[in-house]
Amino acid sequence: MFEQAETDPVMEEAEFTGIEDRLRADLLLAQYGLLRRADKTVLLVIAGIDGAGKGSTINLLNEWLDTRHMRTLAFSEPTRHERRRPAMARYWDVLPARGHLGVVFGSWYAPLLRRALKKKKRSGPRWDAMVDAIMKFETMLAAEGVQVIKLWFHLSREAQRERCTTMLADPDTAWRVSLEDLAVADHYARLRDASKAVVEATQNPVAPWMVVPSADIRLRIVTVARTVLQAFCKPALQPLVTPRLPQPSHDSLSERDYTAKLSREQYDSMLPHWQGRLSRAVRTKAFRKRSLIVVFEGDDAAGKGGAIRRMVHALDARQYRVVPISAPTDEELARPYLWRFWRNIPADGHITIFDRSWYGRVLVERVEGLTAPEDWERAYAEIVEFEHQLAEHGALVVKFLLTITPDEQLSRFHEREQTEFKSFKITDEDWRNREKTPQYRVAASEMLARTQSKPAPWHVLATDDKKLARITVLETVARALEALDD
Amino acid sequence: MFEQAETDPVMEEAEFTGIEDRLRADLLLAQYGLLRRADKTVLLVIAGIDGAGKGSTINLLNEWLDTRHMRTLAFSEPTRHERRRPAMARYWDVLPARGHLGVVFGSWYAPLLRRALKKKKRSGPRWDAMVDAIMKFETMLAAEGVQVIKLWFHLSREAQRERCTTMLADPDTAWRVSLEDLAVADHYARLRDASKAVVEATQNPVAPWMVVPSADIRLRIVTVARTVLQAFCKPALQPLVTPRLPQPSHDSLSERDYTAKLSREQYDSMLPHWQGRLSRAVRTKAFRKRSLIVVFEGDDAAGKGGAIRRMVHALDARQYRVVPISAPTDEELARPYLWRFWRNIPADGHITIFDRSWYGRVLVERVEGLTAPEDWERAYAEIVEFEHQLAEHGALVVKFLLTITPDEQLSRFHEREQTEFKSFKITDEDWRNREKTPQYRVAASEMLARTQSKPAPWHVLATDDKKLARITVLETVARALEALDD
Numbered sequence: 001m002f003e004q005a006e007t008d009p010v011m012e013e014a015e016f017t018g019i020e021d022r023l024r025a026d027l028l029l030a031q032y033g034l035l036r037r038a039d040k041t042v043l044l045v046i047a048g049i050d051g052a053g054k055g056s057t058i059n060l061l062n063e064w065l066d067t068r069h070m071r072t073l074a075f076s077e078p079t080r081h082e083r084r085r086p087a088m089a090r091y092w093d094v095l096p097a098r099g100h101l102g103v104v105f106g107s108w109y110a111p112l113l114r115r116a117l118k119k120k121k122r123s124g125p126r127w128d129a130m131v132d133a134i135m136k137f138e139t140m141l142a143a144e145g146v147q148v149i150k151l152w153f154h155l156s157r158e159a160q161r162e163r164c165t166t167m168l169a170d171p172d173t174a175w176r177v178s179l180e181d182l183a184v185a186d187h188y189a190r191l192r193d194a195s196k197a198v199v200e201a202t203q204n205p206v207a208p209w210m211v212v213p214s215a216d217i218r219l220r221i222v223t224v225a226r227t228v229l230q231a232f233c234k235p236a237l238q239p240l241v242t243p244r245l246p247q248p249s250h251d252s253l254s255e256r257d258y259t260a261k262l263s264r265e266q267y268d269s270m271l272p273h274w275q276g277r278l279s280r281a282v283r284t285k286a287f288r289k290r291s292l293i294v295v296f297e298g299d300d301a302a303g304k305g306g307a308i309r310r311m312v313h314a315l316d317a318r319q320y321r322v323v324p325i326s327a328p329t330d331e332e333l334a335r336p337y338l339w340r341f342w343r344n345i346p347a348d349g350h351i352t353i354f355d356r357s358w359y360g361r362v363l364v365e366r367v368e369g370l371t372a373p374e375d376w377e378r379a380y381a382e383i384v385e386f387e388h389q390l391a392e393h394g395a396l397v398v399k400f401l402l403t404i405t406p407d408e409q410l411s412r413f414h415e416r417e418q419t420e421f422k423s424f425k426i427t428d429e430d431w432r433n434r435e436k437t438p439q440y441r442v443a444a445s446e447m448l449a450r451t452q453s454k455p456a457p458w459h460v461l462a463t464d465d466k467k468l469a470r471i472t473v474l475e476t477v478a479r480a481l482e483a484l485d486d
Numbered sequence: 487m488f489e490q491a492e493t494d495p496v497m498e499e500a501e502f503t504g505i506e507d508r509l510r511a512d513l514l515l516a517q518y519g520l521l522r523r524a525d526k527t528v529l530l531v532i533a534g535i536d537g538a539g540k541g542s543t544i545n546l547l548n549e550w551l552d553t554r555h556m557r558t559l560a561f562s563e564p565t566r567h568e569r570r571r572p573a574m575a576r577y578w579d580v581l582p583a584r585g586h587l588g589v590v591f592g593s594w595y596a597p598l599l600r601r602a603l604k605k606k607k608r609s610g611p612r613w614d615a616m617v618d619a620i621m622k623f624e625t626m627l628a629a630e631g632v633q634v635i636k637l638w639f640h641l642s643r644e645a646q647r648e649r650c651t652t653m654l655a656d657p658d659t660a661w662r663v664s665l666e667d668l669a670v671a672d673h674y675a676r677l678r679d680a681s682k683a684v685v686e687a688t689q690n691p692v693a694p695w696m697v698v699p700s701a702d703i704r705l706r707i708v709t710v711a712r713t714v715l716q717a718f719c720k721p722a723l724q725p726l727v728t729p730r731l732p733q734p735s736h737d738s739l740s741e742r743d744y745t746a747k748l749s750r751e752q753y754d755s756m757l758p759h760w761q762g763r764l765s766r767a768v769r770t771k772a773f774r775k776r777s778l779i780v781v782f783e784g785d786d787a788a789g790k791g792g793a794i795r796r797m798v799h800a801l802d803a804r805q806y807r808v809v810p811i812s813a814p815t816d817e818e819l820a821r822p823y824l825w826r827f828w829r830n831i832p833a834d835g836h837i838t839i840f841d842r843s844w845y846g847r848v849l850v851e852r853v854e855g856l857t858a859p860e861d862w863e864r865a866y867a868e869i870v871e872f873e874h875q876l877a878e879h880g881a882l883v884v885k886f887l888l889t890i891t892p893d894e895q896l897s898r899f900h901e902r903e904q905t906e907f908k909s910f911k912i913t914d915e916d917w918r919n920r921e922k923t924p925q926y927r928v929a930a931s932e933m934l935a936r937t938q939s940k941p942a943p944w945h946v947l948a949t950d951d952k953k954l955a956r957i958t959v960l961e962t963v964a965r966a967l968e969a970l971d972d
Contacts, residue, residue: 058803068810068841072803309549317544317558324554330816355554
């Protein structure tokens, strides 16, 4: 594809004039079709050699399309605040809703291209890991209704130089020529090789690259417009899902020991001890460069709230946030399911505690039939990748599954109904969920088996004894923080 | 109030023990009541002398309440990015939804307090302007269902010093003592006078200050808890609205000259001229420290879209954003109506074009009866204040009202129905709106009269001739930008 682009092919004016109007009308119609169906988001990634006309093409797209339903997402070097969250967070933050087009400048390819400029660095574990992260990110977006289309603008050395010269000669366009544009000619071979390496490594069946021959403005425009048109009209490219290996419907939770207990005296002396250790562990120098994400899942009335309350007692309110997960808002529903969790991923030095989490995908959504099996089945791998990205950035991810015996749950439900300021905590839904305990246990057992990972470990706690549960949570989090390297 | 706090009053342990449990239960119940009613947001502003126990009291509140439905909003010095948007934007950005509690640390009072530390600066136009901006901000929040409660923590010099000493002696609390805390004793009188000046100047009937005697931990806790409890339970304090002066139902729009025209030749030479000037005007050094907000309102089919398209032709897609305003999302509905516009206020060097805007409050919401008269009537003053804040920061606000004759509108509606890629633009709603043209004109005329302002001027364009309309928009925006000081 690069070789073909370097021949600087041309579209004759007559041919262009013959198709321009129809193409514009079709594009606009297709954009409104997308807006009406709202069945996917289209993300157009713009990359390529400097001085190839990326900017002007995008300006033209904004003019041809209805600019109100598209958004240009331009990224430069991450700010200090952006560096304090996982690398992909800033792309997630601004993801447009379904029905809309996002045009991405300075995308997640910028770091990979920077690396590719050094020939020796185009392989090896770091390179592979970067490529892998990008492929997984795009594949997940595709599966969730975000169609990523990637355009690499390319042209010959001579054409690039000529384009710069022409633009410099006109005061109305001279400002568009940057020092980077002018430097291209001197490093052309290296840039081309790096470009090829990036495009070849990240050619993704569900997020394909197209190399746009960029020397001729008419051909450039038509190529881009036709690509966007196709993206608007065609159904989203869906990744092939590897069928989930069948898993016996096994309930591993009922086999646990629910009888362990702490005495009141033990609890009363352990509570301040572990709260003190937790409180000190989040004030270390090491933690200023890390973040903490704590996930609570588990049975209704298993003591999530009480455990969280004991935890926050040891924390400064300015440092943490508790995020309860219930029904998504309509802005959240219009985007991939992980979006609402990305929104709440803390910056370094901060803590987010999720009271229920992204695991709802493979628990409540599975058991209640809210999500199709093919969608929750692929979620295991997506979640593992998500947590891997958090851990890569240095976030400490600690996950708790709290589980109680049916008898204990029943007695807690009755207690809640009878205590004035707890009665809001018990609803008809809780009673309905209770009837589905066996299904929830099977789902939770499979979740544990498939999403247990070293960087984001699960801790399963049998919480018939609340005191033991609270101390275990505090101790687990404190020890994990204490183990951080300075 | 300050004198009383400086006597360091105390609550006996017996009294505290007698009420603690009941108070906690009541607080929690009241919080759930608020969550269920979702009729207002409660914002608790925390301020006061350093080392008075602000932080620890808020940590305690987080423990007593259900921390999942409250959020600590801690602000320190604005970041570089935050400085590039109007000062209040960062408070708007994180405003919790109705039903929730936000605890604000380092609030909009920080700059005022800093100023108040110099006695001479506690009066004069700048001081008055700062006080006025705060009062208007809080009053608007109150009118829109955000109850602001402000707590000023205060204690005697001796008690403050003693508290620091005690905390320093215990390794578990020593870290809480900052250099600022220790410096308080040396500047006590100055701090107290500044505090008094701030509290007295900003005592707001709908967002009252309460001075919390802070020497005694029990009294401090109980005072804060009771204040929060009241805020949860009582209906929101509503500002008194000055009745709108009656305005004759006058239609000033029909009196305009709708016959002016540009020839095709004139248009073809003026269009590139003004696009060029606009394009240069947004690339000046002066504009890097300013921002541009363009508002389009007007009749259906009056040519908003076409004018916007000609404008963006001259702009770089990375620099601007077009925001179409239609039905609010549920996250937007849960907050004051200006929230969704604040979200989209650009940073310096950037441009937002609103295709319909906050003026919907006094146009469509008034005419269609979507908003009660007392609410849209106060919106005039709120909008003027909003635009004043934008202009104060240095944003250039340019507002266009595009209006056409009923005959011209009819012929454009028919044309749209017959053109394939325009037919999506015409709906039953457009025909219904057309029948209400007289009411819309009266509303628009009153809007013009009440919201015309020097920092955010209205430009009313009779747009029966599209060419003239487009050139006028380009010229108006370009000239406004060219007039910016370097």
